[in-house]
Amino acid sequence: MDKQTIIDRVNVAHGNAVDKGWWQEERSLGELVALIHSEASEALEDFRNGYEPTDVWYEKKDASTGQIKTLALQPFDDWKPCGIPSELADIVIRVYDLVGKYEAVEQFASAFDDASHVIRPDTSFGDNMGWLHVSISNIILFDLVGHSVEVVNSVYKLAEINGIDLDAAVTEKMAYNATRPIRHGGKKL
Template sequence: MKNNKQTIIDLVNAAHGNAVAKGWWTEERTLPELVALIHSEASEALEDLRNGYEPTDVWYERKDALTGQIKTMALQPFDDWKPCGIPSELADIVIRVFDLVGRYKLTEGFSSNLDNYFVKDTDRVISSEDSLSINMGWLHSVISFILLGKSVAQDAAHVVYCTYKIAEFNGIELDAAIVEKMAYNTTRPIRHGGKKL
């Protein structure tokens, strides 16, 4: 994904298209709400780390339709089992950014800015010398700039770039996690979350 502008555009369109199809946009969402939800994905990744999971640990969960209990599997047996773990949460960050970018029709500026970040491949925020927990803290500050900065497209691209760098520094195949999570999201029912936001 990193160096392919058309792939970025396709992923933005797919993520936003799925969110629309699943009923997420039947009511209007504000930019602060969307940014808060991106923060929540970063917090879930940090929570997995605090719970003792390694950065590359992946497992799959499914709610039993009869009992309501969550079943967990180490290997994915079916397409409708939810991927879990830090890779999946990092993928969710990127997918939520893609949806935001698609909703606000920022795809061109976002993809150009993202390409620039990967070409320069330098960042003063995320460091290979810092721990995952420190880098996740810095990622929260980068996410906030979507609201506080001058360009939503540029700041959204910075979030995705930093998420990729965190994945790279921790041996996570983020492209694969994004593809897997987006495929799972297409299996979910309409208005599946049942939450207010």
């Protein structure tokens, strides 16, 4: 990915979070890192539930009943993309938002030239998710920019190994996120 594409994606992800009210309250780096972990855990849970890494489906909450409707394979309007590709996209989007919040966009985009990843092609999906969690933890422990780049590169490598078009998943998830109402989650954190 070229530097300008990275900058544009960070700006879109962070701008959307600001527009949707996510930053109306201050959030600590620890909270943000924990939420990145939660996206990785959701991807692992989908895998544990028997979904293939490339499986994608769409869900929408029925406004009258509150029940989740699931429609496999085909997106409609504001239906939420689900599956491992979507969860991996959420990791990337949360990292982009974090980088935008900490005003490290230029440094982040520049660091991709010599970036590394923790994913091992000859290792199981579960083990690679474990390594990804280590890399996510390193964002708060060590270098925010360097380890944020490592996390994004690791997610891209994991996607590549598993036949996932992560660019498409990130684009789709960011488009979906833009359709959501302000303060849509309503959660404490």
